[in-house]
Amino acid sequence: MIGLATARERWSSFLGCFVAVALGVAVVTTSALVLLSDGTKVPERLAGAPVLVRSPAGTQAGGIFVENPPWAPERAEELRRRLAGLPGVAAAVTDRSFYAQAADTEQREGERQGHPWSTAALAEYGLSEGGPPATGSEIVVDRSLGFTPGDPLTVLTARGPQRFSVSGTMDGPGYYVTDRRAAELAGGARTIGLLLEPGTDTGRVAAAARSAVGGDGTVLTGASRGALAPQQDETTRWIGGQVLTAMAVLSSFVTVFVVSSTFAFAVAQRRREFGLLRTIGATPRQLKRLVYGEALAVGAAGAAAGALLGVVLAPTMTGVLIDAGFQPAGFEVRLRWWVPVAAFASGVTVALVGVGAASRRASRVKPLEAMREAVVDSRPMTRRRRVAGLAATAVGAVCSVGTAFAGADAIVLLALGTAMSLTVGLTLLAPALVGPVVGALTRPLARRPGATAVLVRESMITAVRRTSATVAPVLATVAFAVLITSTVETVRSADTARQAAAVRAESAVVPSGTPGLSDAAVARAGGTPLLSTTVYGGDGAAALTAAGVSSGFEQVYAVPAPRGGTVVVTEAVAAAHGWRKGRDAPLTLEDGRTRRLRVTAVVDDSMPYQVLLPHDLVREHDPSALADVAYRTTRAPAHLPAGLHADQVSVAAYADSDDAEEDRLVWIFTLMLVVVSAGYTAIAVASTLLTATAGRVRDVRVLRLSGATSRQVLLALAAETCCVVALGAALGLATAAPALFGTVHGLRQELGLPVRLSLAWPWLTGVVTGLLLLATAATVLPARRALGRLRRA
Structure with missing residues (x-):
């Protein structure tokens, strides 16, 4: 109570x-x-099937989600026939997908897919107008695209722009062509949908399906179909x-x-x-x-x-x-x-x-x-706090030295350890540092004429607890904001420089408004394409990023290009799977077929892909693969018609935009953390100053009785607050500086490139300005109210 x-x-x-x-x-x-x-949620195009069977899951890396390995074509057909023969099953339909996008139409990522017409039976929507495709040149599209039956339509595919005639429209997303045409464009099968006879119990069919597929698939019903x-x-x-x-x-x-x-x-x-x-x-x-x-x-x-x-x-x-x-x-x-x-x-x-x-x-x-306690803080530090502060500061100094000589993988961790340790150490030592630091920095104020400057200086020095309680959160926030934002920007710039330096090309042809480059765009560009795909290797069917490359890859990356039945892998992949140069590596490709390829080289992990395959091999097994980029080694500009959706840019520009979406998410993540930490700091600073100002009514009264005007009192309090916040910001910058300079030095040593420190000045200025305004308001407003009460008294 x-x-x-x-x-x-x-x-x-x-x-x-x-x-x-x-x-x-x-x-x-x-x-x-x-x-x-x-x-x-269950995808709309599969929601009409009460029971779905998906291929077995492969090994997933944290934060990287890829499709399950596909079934081999023969195994997929065998499972489909076995499932179609189960009691209560009206039909078993194999689902396949391929890249498709209406030309000159903006679409979301999930809608850039085409399917064989037979899989339309699995959707919860149907035809709204027209009929199904009867020939290879006909297509059914989403009604929201604005096309009607009979309209001509150019669809972008992995091969290039393809001309179709719209035979019908549907009330849901997707492009549907004949099964024969889809077989030419699609890769392997990963899903089989079961359509049931009326009145059939879904649970009984699901149990029978599990017995039928065994370990070759996972049976999904109800909400679990959302896994697709x-x-x-x-x-x-x-x-x-x-x-x-x-x-x-x-x-x-x-x-x-x-x-x-x-x-x-x-x-x-x-x-x-x-x-x-x-x-x-x-x-x-x-x-x-x-x-x-x-x-x-x-x-x-x-x-x-x-x-x-x-x-x-x-x-x-x-x-x-x-x-x-x-x-x-x-x-x-x-x-x-x-x-x-x-x-x-x-x-x-x-x-x-x-x-x-x-x-x-x-x-x-x-x-x-x-x-007996006096107003002056005579012993603001305890022995335990002093020892802990010195220990944390020493750890930060050691981490700072280590940052300058560490490898790329350890630089960020050591930089974070440096900043965190120094922040904790200086926060703990703040009561001991405030007096000498303030005394040294404000010495010119003691020689200025007038009492206000002297009052500000002496008040900060004598009230050590109040000053350090305000300095500590400002120090922590500025150090955190500077370290996180500047480290992210510096590492991003260094990574861009590394990617650009690794490529020996005059320019890069990149996709414009599409997920990748088609074969037609690559042929017109005349460059060296990197045909992106996913392969699966090892007993756990681990997903590996792969690219199909041509002989020109050797000139671009100075790495031997695979030919025929060979493959090039990175050191990490080779170590994980026990693959060595001259040995065979079994890889499951996008169509579900497994090939044993001879490892001809093991390259550095700095390569943009884990596995390098011959270009023709990737195209043979992944008809829907798109090229991420095509590098050109000639200075002559490429003639790229607008219909190919490709642009020519400099290598540096491509390296800077390669991970643009990832960089955007990282920046939003970083700024959200900075805003959260700055918000809590604002709370701490405002709370401390409100409490301190409420307890300084006696000081205000003494100043007024000594002849100070209300304006002079408020000016002195505001000036003191500004000095304290500025001191905290300066100490925060000093805390982050060793980690940042160590990071820059370490990156220079690791990459052998001129890495520059990038400071996010707008955010730093915004954080400090916001804290300064809030701290001033938290000091002046209560003091002004106290002065009003004194005048009325």
């Missing part, structure tokens, strides 16, 4: 804790609701899950930091109060319970508000994630009652954990010590 009463009486001191807990619980609630929602959603959706969901998880973890961690720092400063401000309670008989245990009671009251109120806010904001956050590309289109969040309950409990727990150190400090207050 006492804790609740004091929390209500000192609400301004605990406002920052309340807001931090509320926001942390809101983020956790929203993140958990989105993560636990199964956003994958486009793999791009799974990749998008995985990326979104990483973003939400990082935000939830960061919010929980920073909430503990805000609660801990706010209560620590509040306890320091209330030492006389605690000393008075000790003199009237309060025990250390009772003081500890008092502080915990305050934290429980604030944490429960903040957690309740945050849980409710998280439930309300979950649908809105889902829309934001979809727009940003972190969730697939059509994703819907599902509310679960226990998620906000668990988030509420976690919020209360975080508040109690954060107040642990402050409660111990309160319990150690002695009656006479508190009553």
